[in-house]
Amino acid sequence: MSNIAKIFIEPEEIVNFLKAKMSLRKIYEEILFQRIINSSAALKGVNVTIEEIEAEANRQRREKHLEKATDTLAWLSEQLVTPNDWENGIRNHLLAEKLAETLFSKDVETFFFQHRLEFEQVVLYEIIVADEKLAQELYYQIEEGEISFYDAAHRYHIDEQCRQKCGYEGEVYRWSMQPNIAAIIFSIPPQHLIGPIKTDKGYHLMIIEEMIPAELTVNRYQEILHQMFQQWLVSELEYLLYSS
Structure with a gap:
């Protein structure tokens, strides 16, 4: 032993x-x-x-x-x-x-x-900032091509780890989101800028990179x-x- x-x-x-x-x-x-x-x-x-x-x-x-x-x-x-x-x-x-x-x-x-809808997923990137005015400014700058979404996430996201990942949140289930946010996210095609959306964390800007349909995989x-x-x-x- x-x-x-x-x-x-x-x-x-x-x-x-x-x-x-x-x-x-x-x-x-x-x-x-x-x-x-x-x-x-x-x-x-x-x-x-x-x-x-x-x-x-x-x-x-x-x-x-x-x-x-x-x-x-x-x-x-x-x-x-x-x-x-x-x-x-x-x-x-x-x-x-x-x-x-x-x-x-x-x-x-x-x-x-x-519960099929609950198992739908998206590959999510997001920026969260504390100030509504900054969120609106970033929205227009990204839309006008003055800054990329990923650069903005790297500079302004309130969470340091998320800044390092340029806002990458990974594959996120519908059931893990607030219902009102999930309703917005799953109604907008990928690669479209979403937001600002206010939550208790701050003001969110989001981009869906990919929609992942629900499948009954082995896992x-x-x-x-x-x-x-x-x-x-x-x-x-x-x-x-x-x-x-």
Whole structure:
């Protein structure tokens, strides 16, 4: 094991440390979530095979470039876990994934199409300034070609990190925007200057570089499935606490 494990720590010390870090409740919840997963999987006949555990272990080894068994053992030692601990963790992860599929795989597509608009995205650039007059001046300067949008963002955006990125906000979901702003943004073609729009952050000028239509990709399927599963776990935990 790692040298750090040679220094003994009392279990009570660990609990007290988690309490001081305000992290104990989260650990309690995770343990109770795992109990719920284990009991529900047993009721549904969901299980994880040795072959599935081995396949996931091999995937993790490849990801971490652990080519030899000794490399894997050294890595586990540094994490203060045994190979059996590692396999149990893999089992728990795979069991949760398989239970989520069993419970909600048929509902994901329905949910997606019912909420399709929310999954639309745009590639967004914006400038936020504190002063309305400056926002109007920048709008006209950009429209007249006196300054580019990206130069203006680099000079005037109130957030330093955004200035460094010339106002780049990335791929933004419709659901993450204020409804009134989303209604404007998704009604205007890309590359058109939008604004100024006032929010509690300041005055916004925006350009949409690209519209990204909603598609049920593999990643989005997993996002929706994970969200449904987490909501189910929370509701099951609330029922468990209430019935206790």
